[in-house]
Amino acid sequence: MKVLIVDDEPFILQGLMKIVKEVAPDHTSVTAANNAYEALDMMKDRMPDVTITDLNMPVIDGFGLIAEAKQQQLCARFIILTGYDQFEYARQAIRSGVIDYLLKPVNREELSELLHGIASELPASCDSDYRHHADRILSYIQRNYTQELSLDALAEHTELHPNYISSLFKKETGTTFINFLNDLRINEAKKLLVTDPYLPVWQIGERVGYCNRHYFAKVFKKYTGTTPGEYRESRQVKGE
Known part of the structure; x- marks a missing residue:
């Protein structure tokens, strides 16, 4: 499982990384980003299975990051961490389709249970979707390589975002489109x-x-x- 953690406070970010590495399932890969822009760039390369993000960050907050990542189809699962225990935050989190909404300081047992639950769902959903998309893309190229092709053309045909296709393509073939x-x-x-x-x-x-x-x-x-x-x-x- 690939986990991305996003927080603009370096000390908190390092602490979260340590906790996640300790409580996550075996073979979990954990990376970190200091802001939403950095997180989106990382998502294009790594395609995380779940992103754990702080809410209050400069320029683009946690909700903005979630919206942009979902629009670009870079990540589908999010856990929000915040120091604010307010109903409005919880309600907006639910509207954003996040998996859970956790308060700081992090409850290790609660986070562990959450991550293990996500990991148990991945083989049935994430892997099959990935394989399906990869097969569609490669099949389309094989049939239409004599035509004018581009990432945008593939995106229009598959209804997937060009960034997602580019990342998926590199992982599947080991080379660029x-x-x-x-x-x-x-x-x-x-x-x-x-x-x-x-x-x-x-x-x-x-x-x-x-x-x-x-x-x-x-x-x-x-x-x-x-x-x-x-x-x-x-x-x-x-x-x-």
């Missing part, structure tokens, strides 16, 4: 250069998704170390 797409296109171009030796190079570029012949040649050389024409000639010499 653009590298994966270019690698797929260049591999298909290499096949066509060999199997259809009389088809002009620029047409092959168009068939695999590159409308600009100069850009196709540039990308091809970047990924293979040679130009399309040189690649075709080398394969003909080898009798492939």
Whole structure:
């Protein structure tokens, strides 16, 4: 399980990290952010399973962080920590869809029970959703790599946020979306250069998704170390 803790007071943040590491389930990864902006950047890379956030932070408070993270589909589970025991805070927390609302100082047993409960739910929900989204994205690229593709186009098709797709894609393939797409296109171009030796190079570029012949040649050389024409000639010499 991946846990992100957000608090603008360094001393409190370090204390919370220590407590969470002690009471969370085994193999829990815990990271920290000093403000909402830093937290959102971390979420794009780590996609935490749950975020524990303070409410009162400068510029963007805890509720603002939750709203933005949910809008970008960076995290779905939140625990609010605050030193204010007021009904209005609790009511707004419920409206924000948080898992729980805890008062400082943190009750270790209560937090432990909460984190273990979240961990027990993850395999059935989070992992299956992640796998489903990854399969949809990869399948769509395989079917449409010859068309103009971008993160925004994928986002529109899948109804997922571009930042979520980018992070998910990196975790699933070990590379970026653009590298994966270019690698797929260049591999298909290499096949066509060999199997259809009389088809002009620029047409092959168009068939695999590159409308600009100069850009196709540039990308091809970047990924293979040679130009399309040189690649075709080398394969003909080898009798492939």
